[in-house]
Amino acid sequence: MKASSFKYLVKEGATNVWLNRLMSLASVGVLTTCLLLIGFSLLITANINNMVDYIGDQNEVVFFIKDDATQEQIDETFASLKNDERLFNVVYTDKAQALEEYKETMGESAILLDGLEGEDNPCPASYRFKVADLSQTSAIVKELESNPIKELINAPTDVADTMTNIKDMINVFGIVLVIVLAVVSLVIIANTIRATVFSRRREINIMKYVGATNNFIRVPFFVEGILIGAIAAILAFLLIWGGYSLLFNYMTNHASVWLKQLLSSIIPFSQIAWPLLGCFMGSGVIVGTVGCTFSIRNHLKV
Amino acid sequence: MINFKDVSFAYGNGNMVLKNINLNVDAGEFAFVVGSSGAGKSSLFKLILREVLPLEGSVVVNGYDLKTLKKREVPGFRRSIGVVFQDFRLIPSMTVFDNVAFSLRVTDASRRFIRNQVPYVLDLMGLVHKAKSYPNELSGGEQQRVALARALVNDPPLIIADEPTGNVDPELSYEIVELLREINKCGTTILMVTHEHDLVRYFGGRTITVENGSIVFDDYVGGNHESQQLQIPR
Ligand SMILES: Nc1ncnc2c1ncn2[C@@H]1O[C@H](COP(=O)(O)OP(=O)(O)O)[C@@H](O)[C@H]1O
Ligand SMILES: [Mg+2]
Numbered sequence: 001m002k003a004s005s006f007k008y009l010v011k012e013g014a015t016n017v018w019l020n021r022l023m024s025l026a027s028v029g030v031l032t033t034c035l036l037l038i039g040f041s042l043l044i045t046a047n048i049n050n051m052v053d054y055i056g057d058q059n060e061v062v063f064f065i066k067d068d069a070t071q072e073q074i075d076e077t078f079a080s081l082k083n084d085e086r087l088f089n090v091v092y093t094d095k096a097q098a099l100e101e102y103k104e105t106m107g108e109s110a111i112l113l114d115g116l117e118g119e120d121n122p123c124p125a126s127y128r129f130k131v132a133d134l135s136q137t138s139a140i141v142k143e144l145e146s147n148p149i150k151e152l153i154n155a156p157t158d159v160a161d162t163m164t165n166i167k168d169m170i171n172v173f174g175i176v177l178v179i180v181l182a183v184v185s186l187v188i189i190a191n192t193i194r195a196t197v198f199s200r201r202r203e204i205n206i207m208k209y210v211g212a213t214n215n216f217i218r219v220p221f222f223v224e225g226i227l228i229g230a231i232a233a234i235l236a237f238l239l240i241w242g243g244y245s246l247l248f249n250y251m252t253n254h255a256s257v258w259l260k261q262l263l264s265s266i267i268p269f270s271q272i273a274w275p276l277l278g279c280f281m282g283s284g285v286i287v288g289t290v291g292c293t294f295s296i297r298n299h300l301k302v
Numbered sequence: 303m304i305n306f307k308d309v310s311f312a313y314g315n316g317n318m319v320l321k322n323i324n325l326n327v328d329a330g331e332f333a334f335v336v337g338s339s340g341a342g343k344s345s346l347f348k349l350i351l352r353e354v355l356p357l358e359g360s361v362v363v364n365g366y367d368l369k370t371l372k373k374r375e376v377p378g379f380r381r382s383i384g385v386v387f388q389d390f391r392l393i394p395s396m397t398v399f400d401n402v403a404f405s406l407r408v409t410d411a412s413r414r415f416i417r418n419q420v421p422y423v424l425d426l427m428g429l430v431h432k433a434k435s436y437p438n439e440l441s442g443g444e445q446q447r448v449a450l451a452r453a454l455v456n457d458p459p460l461i462i463a464d465e466p467t468g469n470v471d472p473e474l475s476y477e478i479v480e481l482l483r484e485i486n487k488c489g490t491t492i493l494m495v496t497h498e499h500d501l502v503r504y505f506g507g508r509t510i511t512v513e514n515g516s517i518v519f520d521d522y523v524g525g526n527h528e529s530q531q532l533q534i535p536r
Contacts (some may be wrong), residue, residue: 005410188398203393203395216407
């Protein structure tokens with residue numbers, strides 16, 4: 001096929017979107033709705049995940065060190081904790097610092113603690129750290145239980161387990177929802193495209209009689225598919241952008257203090273805008289073209 | 303040009319539609335195919351276009367043996383035939399110009415050639431002033447002339463027409479056949495299917511009669527307009 005012919009066919013495809021505007025509108029509508037539903041499900045899942053992570057991150061594990069531990073033992077365990085890739089924000093607090101911190105929390109009454117420095121210091125030294133993957137908290141605590149300098153480990157294992165469960169549930173629910181939506185969308189889209197092509201089967205038939213090759217007939221439909229997919233993707237993107245921002249504003253303006261804290265963990269739209277647009281464009285265009293190619297096939301047999 | 307040898311044909315349901323057809327149309331001929339409705343004329347037409355393949359026998363058209371013709375060679379083969387249908391089969395979303403240009407575009411013709419050739423053929427059909435119209439803005443006779451222009455535009459050696467006058471006002475039917483005869487005078491082979499005996503009687507020429515799936519008559523008949531010098535009815 002010559003370049004000038006190709007140009008003509010691309011123009012034909014673009015013109016056809018307008019000429020068959022009722023069908024185009026139906027296709028764009030269906031595709032946009034599907035992308036919107038899937039997009040919102042993904043966003044909500046991602047955000048809840050993020051919030052659960054955020055809540056989980058508020059929980060520290062505290063490892064209190066026996067008073068008779070040698071400096072060498074303390075350094076050794078500290079080093080091994082620091083090197084552990086599952087942990088982060090590992091901090092060591094020695095006895096003197098612990099006393100200071102304790103005094104700070106006592107405020108006025110801190111005078112009571114005067115004179116307890118040095119030998120008589122009752123505050124234990126400790127390590128504090130956070131666990132990257134909350135679901136591993138129990139296992140990590142278990143490993144540390146056998147450490148000889150361990151006095152006591154204070155870990156939010158219950159919180160961790162709950163958070164992990166919530167996250168798993170949300171993820172499974174989110175994935176199932178997205179898959180169901182995707183399948184339903186594909187069925188609806190396939191039917192819409194089939195109706196579009198069916199309404200123009202005569203045209204395809206005529207083209208075959210005049211000696212058009214299959215590719216010659218396909219290219220305009222292909223271009224139509226791409227265009228409709230792209231239009232739907234952009235529409236869905238803009239709608240999600242608007243909806244997300246509105247929701248975000250509403251929540252920040254009407255939330256309690258605690259919720260506000262939580263809202264700070266909401267993924268800002270700017271951060272997901274490009275990947276989202278990319279995914280929408282990709283799936284819109286793929287669905288449009290693949291759909292056209294498949295539904296046109298039957299009519300090309302004449 | 304067209305050669306049928308011992309051809310029989312049936313649709314999926316198995317009823318024999320054409321039986322033992324032997325037919326030869328030479329280059330430059332003008333032939334009518336007549337017969338009552340359901341005789342098998344359109345099926346013959348579909349065989350020539352390779353829309354269907356014969357059950358038995360061989361069909362050779364424009365030097366293409368249709369039995370051995372590969373799928374991807376079909377478009378090229380069809381470009382060597384101009385086709386005209388009873389129901390015009392114009393693309394409703396395209397202007398007259400684009401409908402005619404379409405059969406050039408499928409051949410990868412240059413834009414320059416299309417710009418020259420399409421108006422030339424429209425002029426032959428007396429349609430230059432309708433170039434920008436859409437098919438639904440034209441009368442039946444005009445639409446059929448557009449279809450003729452489309453069949454003619456890439457100068458095929460063979461034009462076949464299936465009841466081209468079927469949806470055209472009777473007085474305009476003569477005009478359509480007259481145009482086909484003009485085209486034939488320039489060397490194009492023409493096969494025209496019709497069930498309007500008046501037309502055949504008027505023009506005369508080679509007449510192939512199909513009855514019940516068989517060719518029952520194939521000979522030259524004299525036309526009225528040659529013997530009596532009748533004017534074409536207006
Ligand atoms: N697509 C088809 N499937 C099955 N039978 C068909 C089909 N087209 C035509 N026929 C049958 O084949 C016979 C010949 O039809 P056709 O060739 O259209 O006749 P004509 O054009 O002479 O009127 C008829 O009996 C008709 O019912
Ligand atoms: Mg017929």
